[in-house]
Amino acid sequence: MVITNDIKYVGVNDHDIDLFEGHYIVPEGMAYNSYVICDEKTCVMDSVDANFTDEWIENVKEVLGGKDPDYLVVQHMEPDHSGSLKAFMDEFKTATIVSSQKAFTMMGNFLEGEEFADRREVVKEGDTLELGSHTLSFIAAPMVHWPEVIMTYDAKDKVLFSADAFGRFGALDEIGETVKEDDDWACEARRYYFGIVGKYGMQAQAVLKKTANLDIEQICSLHGPIINEDLGYYLGIYDTWSKYDSESQGVVIAYTSVYGHTKKAVEMLAEKLKELGVPRVEATDLARDDMAEAVEDAFRHDTVVFATTTFNNDVFPFMREFIHSLVERNFQKKRVAFIENGSWAPVAGKVMKGMLEGCKELTYAENEVKIVSALNDESRAQIDALAKELAATYK
Numbered sequence: 001m002v003i004t005n006d007i008k009y010v011g012v013n014d015h016d017i018d019l020f021e022g023h024y025i026v027p028e029g030m031a032y033n034s035y036v037i038c039d040e041k042t043c044v045m046d047s048v049d050a051n052f053t054d055e056w057i058e059n060v061k062e063v064l065g066g067k068d069p070d071y072l073v074v075q076h077m078e079p080d081h082s083g084s085l086k087a088f089m090d091e092f093k094t095a096t097i098v099s100s101q102k103a104f105t106m107m108g109n110f111l112e113g114e115e116f117a118d119r120r121e122v123v124k125e126g127d128t129l130e131l132g133s134h135t136l137s138f139i140a141a142p143m144v145h146w147p148e149v150i151m152t153y154d155a156k157d158k159v160l161f162s163a164d165a166f167g168r169f170g171a172l173d174e175i176g177e178t179v180k181e182d183d184d185w186a187c188e189a190r191r192y193y194f195g196i197v198g199k200y201g202m203q204a205q206a207v208l209k210k211t212a213n214l215d216i217e218q219i220c221s222l223h224g225p226i227i228n229e230d231l232g233y234y235l236g237i238y239d240t241w242s243k244y245d246s247e248s249q250g251v252v253i254a255y256t257s258v259y260g261h262t263k264k265a266v267e268m269l270a271e272k273l274k275e276l277g278v279p280r281v282e283a284t285d286l287a288r289d290d291m292a293e294a295v296e297d298a299f300r301h302d303t304v305v306f307a308t309t310t311f312n313n314d315v316f317p318f319m320r321e322f323i324h325s326l327v328e329r330n331f332q333k334k335r336v337a338f339i340e341n342g343s344w345a346p347v348a349g350k351v352m353k354g355m356l357e358g359c360k361e362l363t364y365a366e367n368e369v370k371i372v373s374a375l376n377d378e379s380r381a382q383i384d385a386l387a388k389e390l391a392a393t394y395k
Ligand code: FEO
Pocket: 076, 078, 080, 081, 145, 146, 164, 222, 223
């Protein structure tokens, strides 16, 4: 793939991976992106996962056509990008690694002390690397998504190499090489963002501010398609996500149900919300649906209903995991409501509220639903009242 006259794609597609980062299902596979900048000096941007070393080195050689690479810029040390750097340095004996000090320390930790002391150039915020007609500028991007991360801007071709930011799950031979061919970028980019970077909204905001004045025509992330059109949309949506603002008006009902009674309440509430004209209503079964999808849905919408049973004087385990996943990612700026079920000593509502206690700017719905084992007239009336209260704000 050609990014510009001088910049070529040399990344790889992974269709064998079961869980990305040991955690996330990737039904469309995964791409580990890497790029070569051809100039008087040649520069490779990041390596790839260790399972694809040979393919990647072949890609690099093909683009360089017999020339040796001068530099390998290591923007991020997570092994999906650094897994092949040692093999690269062994193959290309005259190459220099350009990276942050923190990244070299991590390199030593990953590579039994190998920090390439004689073959390295340490860069920090504002430093530049001259390749000839291209000058690369480095932007510190700590915690997007690890502390050592740098982004790189090429002013000549107006390309931002954004490390993990603006990444999306999916192999490029399945979803398309550029966003033009990928008609649903946001869905899997949002699941990626909130799963992987979501905790670091403040740091993502800081780096967005630093890049705001750059003239950018293309964003080349380490994952997912190249963003080469409508950049305002992509920068805008990242701004929304990293500010924890709600992207969509609507209600997510996240639930667990053991014998189907809580599920019945959820279905009844969802039906009523739809009848009352709520713009988007999503229900997600936390025991069966993808947890990362449930997490991104919660951050996406302005209202989240938590519905679960009491279990061992606590909440059902999947609900505990869900709320923990939200809280550790700085869940905030939402309206929340609760449906609890309990057959003899219900505490689910109290436990859920306790878990959310430290979250900023949560508004609690006045109406709550309490189910004692199964729905009855009283709990049905509570569902009705909650639906009316939640729907009222969308009128
Ligand atoms: Fe794609 Fe944080 O590694």
